[in-house]
Amino acid sequence: MMGDSKERRVRWKGRHACETALSDPMSAIYSAIKAWTPPSGMFADSAVLLQVNSEQAQLLNRACFGRPYPPAIAPPPPSAPTYPPPIPGFDDSDSKEGLQFFQLALEEAFYLNYEMKCVRIYHQSHKEERVLLSHDELWRLMLKKKQHFVQHYKAYSHMRSKRWVVLSGIQFGADFMAYRHHPALVHSDYAVLVMLGEERQSRLNTWTELHAMGRLCGSVAKTLLLIYVKRKDAAVDSTFPSCLEDFDLETVEVNRWLPEKNREAGETLEENSELG
Template identity: 40%
Template structure:
């Protein structure tokens, strides 16, 4: 499925301002300002200046929170977004609760796993797509884990509805999805109705124990797209003339 751009100039605008460049600018800005976020519950709160507000919006990290403060803008980051900025991009320090000391990657890892059992799988899927310069957002409104955009959502519709599954762990709840034909049929029909391709990311742990973020290096990701079969697309492209009638 090709990208569905929002307007005639959207494609040119996206190519002129690639997502990799925007994320690099955000990374540099957060490093220079020694940005800190406060992790509470299952999200992190980040206060930034106007320049970083623009970069966060353009890079599609977090969601702006309406406040009465004029000097700073607050953003709410998901755990995957916060850990990606902290662990992968090394541009954000994160504090937990009332503790004023930033936590290291291992401490954050333990905290996030305690809040979200499948965090290692979801983070691996999130970072896998983000590293390929896809914009990744929650897919809860479509009944999937994520939706993926090739650029900013204001310029293009999301192309993929993403499900995260795992291999090598029979007791994993993530493995219970798409086991029945009815589940597959319903999911594909839903994706088709909103013009998205179902992308299944199978995470193979390869025997890694999720005691620290280092286990992510041993994870393997298999990408698989699933679409409805269209008979019209499979017919021979030829005109058969029979009895003088086409």
């Protein structure tokens, strides 16, 4: 999945970033999140607002799930990155019992609720009462809020299960960006596009589009990763999250072909060229 970490050069941020990442692995952070007392969240439009204490907020920040809400104006970046990055916009003294809010994207919220089973999510009923959502009810709400949510969540959960940090890729024209660890420590490796398998694609239909996306990724030192999510059966019922097992996933890295890196050792291009 997504390349061999031994072959791909990791672009760390700062002299001690690698040491920090090794001392605080994602698997340990995930274990701490699973062990906490599940906080409560409220489904709101196209996101979930999760109410957490300061310790839970730090864990979410270290694992890169969601972002503080409301967002604060970020201070000027320091000369060297710090870790864990401070959570802006909140002060425990300004909130009751140190409670804070985190805004989760749909994929993030469902992953924490369904895969990690570490958050409870409610919805406001017509009688203005909070109703605790089951996995199935939450799934159906998200299907209504985001087109192709099934395919996007399948790709997101696959990358998260491999302990990649997955963030929005909108600034690069992608669906997601994939990092080996916290973005304060490392640059992202992949710009990810979720492809709809056998369904009609709305992008990369022409060589021009593919070339443009490849050039964009090359200019910012990212690798374009296409994740194809395909139905095993045309009659898949997607109204339940159990349908995720009925989708296959295939990853394809899109790289430039460099002839000089594919020659026999000791030969130059001129010595073995038939083009004159």
